[in-house]
Amino acid sequence: MERRLWHNHYETGIANNIPEEKLSSLAHLIDESVHRYQNQEAFLSMGKSVSYGEIGKLSDAFAAYLTNDLGLKKGDAIAIQLPNTIQYPVVLFGAIKVGLVIVNTNPLYTSREMAHQLKDSGAKAIVILDNFASKLEGALPELTDLKHIVTTGIGDLLDGAKGHLVNFAVKYIKRMVPGYKLPGAVKLKSALKAGHGQNFTRPQLGPEDPAFLQYTGGTSGVLKAAVLRHRNILANVAQLSQWMSKLLVLGQETVGTAIPLYHIFALTANCFLFFKAGGRNVLIANPRDMVGFLKEIRHEKITVLTGVNTLFNGMLNHKDFDKVDFSRLKLTIGGAMAVQKSVADRWLAKTGVALSEGYGLTEASPVVAVHPFNKKVKQGSIGLPLPGIDVSIRDDAGMEMPLGQAGELCLKGPNVMAGYWKDGELEPIGEDGWLATGDIAYMDETGYVFIVDRKKDMILVSGFNVYPNEVEEVIASHPKVLECGVVGIADEDSNERVKAFVVRKDDSLTVEEIRKHCKKSLTRYKVPKLVDFRDELPKSPVGKILRRKLK
Incomplete structure (x- = not known):
């Protein structure tokens, strides 16, 4: 695979790497912004x-x-x-x-x-x-x-x-x-x-001092703390600042923050990034209260909105959505889980602004890849790796995969954590500095990365790999479906069976309708054998559907 071919597809004027950081710590960042934007509004709640x-x-x-x-x-x-x-x-x-x-x-x-x-x-x-x-x-x-x-x-x-x-x-x-x-x-x-x-x-x-013990399921699924240094967060803020430099105006942005700030995505991308940029941050204490959430942002003229697929889907399906003033909205980013095409298409039609999918993980502070904002969103892709981040797609033996072939996504960069916290000590990620993410991905010939699924969520049906994201994408495109989650369950004959959990938008929806809909787009072994209708699906505080709880 050609090294760093994604650089060839950056927007004109976006450098391949971030400049040397002048801020020594996050405290330095805070002090600089307080001094520079003294009288401007910082937070609204x-x-x-x-x-x-x-x-x-x-x-x-x-x-x-x-x-x-x-x-x-x-x-x-x-x-x-x-x-x-x-x-x-x-x-x-x-x-x-x-x-x-x-x-x-x-x-x-x-x-x-x-x-x-x-x-x-x-x-x-x-x-x-x-x-x-x-x-x-x-x-x-x-x-x-x-x-x-x-x-x-x-x-x-x-x-x-x-x-x-x-x-x-x-x-x-x-x-x-x-x-x-x-x-x-x-x-x-x-x-x-x-x-x-x-x-x-x-x-x-200093930049090497630890700033956060940020707990995560980790790349192994076991709850543990990523040790994020001041320089890791500062690097990711710098990467995002450079990526958005042609879009954001210092001191003039209003960002809607519905994702909890204790989540690494909102912590970096909403709190620190926009505090450095002199932005106005509208804090939403309870985004699950959709009536209250839409009421709170109705007249705030949000210019940037970050969220997860379930949040955007919930907004689009609420009767008060059309009352929100999106006249100044210029950027919407979905993270933490895959953005479904049906949701992205409706968001664009309603707001006139593309819903760009980004990708990150706690261990990377967290943002790794985002779409360029001057180009049409490449549906299904998480975009291009940010400046200063190196990416490699590898097989189980650690060998790099050719373009277009799926393997484990590995990455390296100044935003990558020092290591995990173990028994009161730092456990480094390894001498070579490469982080294996546990996500299955491939890269196309233009450097765009596509996440196939989480390695641990992959379903094995009679020796064939089935990725829940793909099945969920198809089910969610049915007009009678509000949201869904897909998991694998044990099966004596085929190792695992595909099971779908569905929240209906229309009570007339049947199991047979879903299976018939899936057969149009999925090969036989990917079609759910079982469909379970639910009133709601288990979600994390961020709104990410929890497949482990569905299991």
């Missing part, structure tokens, strides 16, 4: 707006509290379990400024899952939303390293009476805050008050 200057002062107050009151120091781990509210960037930026290592924690975790992550990371502190605090209480007996707990209500940083009303409604009307007892816990508002106006010592931070 539930009607509350904060400027760059205000977010700088609030995060300074929290940084002072962390060091002066709690005694935390550079290299200590702090867990954050918050949705997309103003609290998240305040806590995140404050912790980064004093050199803490961030452990983003999924709010949907059970006490057992929370205990595993907090123990494994050695977190000494946690900032947690009241809604999830009861689960932390259940995990506490196992958390000997955890010394400090900071809690917050969802309305705590909203203005005046509104904050109290929101907290009252969430706790007493919606009953979303189970009772809990966390001895010694401090409210975030009290912590900010204590740190306000205090000086704090900033540690010397």
Whole structure:
């Protein structure tokens, strides 16, 4: 395979590599943007707006509290379990400024899952939303390293009476805050008050210092932490900045952030990228509340929107979708799961803007490939590798595959993690620096990469490989289908059988209709033997359909 042939198909003016990074750390990035865009709006959440200057002062107050009151120091781990509210960037930026290592924690975790992550990371502190605090209480007996707990209500940083009303409604009307007892816990508002106006010592931070222990299913499917250094995130921000340089206008973009900021895609592509660019970030605390989500962005004149296939599909199928002002929208990117053609086609028809599929993984901080924005989207492809990223398609023996032939996607670049966190130590990815992603892919003659499927999700039917993405794409194109998921289940005769789980858009849809529809586009062994209709499918907080739960 010709090396780096994708460079030949970059937009004119896009360099093959990113320039040498002038920022020494993420703290440096934050300080630069606060200074440059002081009076501009940085974040908007539930009607509350904060400027760059205000977010700088609030995060300074929290940084002072962390060091002066709690005694935390550079290299200590702090867990954050918050949705997309103003609290998240305040806590995140404050912790980064004093050199803490961030452990983003999924709010949907059970006490057992929370205990595993907090123990494994050695977190000494946690900032947690009241809604999830009861689960932390259940995990506490196992958390000997955890010394400090900071809690917050969802309305705590909203203005005046509104904050109290929101907290009252969430706790007493919606009953979303189970009772809990966390001895010694401090409210975030009290912590900010204590740190306000205090000086704090900033540690010397460099590009090689760890910034995040970002937990992921990993390329093996086992939950573990990718060690992301400051330079890894900065590199990916630089790669994305260069890729979008002809599209984005510094200080003038409004990005819709429905993906949780604790997810690596939103963390890099929405939070850090647009904070560096002086963007305005509209934070959506609960994108599953489609009525509330569409209402919140209705008049915000979003210029950039990131999401997942299920989010865009849900938007398109909602009665309020046409009320949203998309007149300034110029970029829509789908990540975390495959973008289905039926969804992409409808999005383009409705908004006039192509839904570009991107690809990334936590271990790469995360974005690896995106479509050029001046060319027609090559349907089914994840686009071209970003500047500075090297890609290789390899067989099981590690040999590079010819163009057009599928193998495991491997990659290398400044955005790739240092390694995994194991038993309190860094486990490097290997001397050669190549990361095997666990994804099956091929590259065409123009350098565009196509993901066939996850290696571990591949279904083996009588010796033939069946990739769930392909079957899902066909089923989703049926006009009576809302969404679907495909898995393999054990079968004595053929090793595995293909099973589809389908949410209907039209209740008249039958199993036979689906099978007949599939037979038009799929060879016999790929057609689902079993079809199970469901009211909903299990999803991650990002909205990605969880095949492992379907199994």
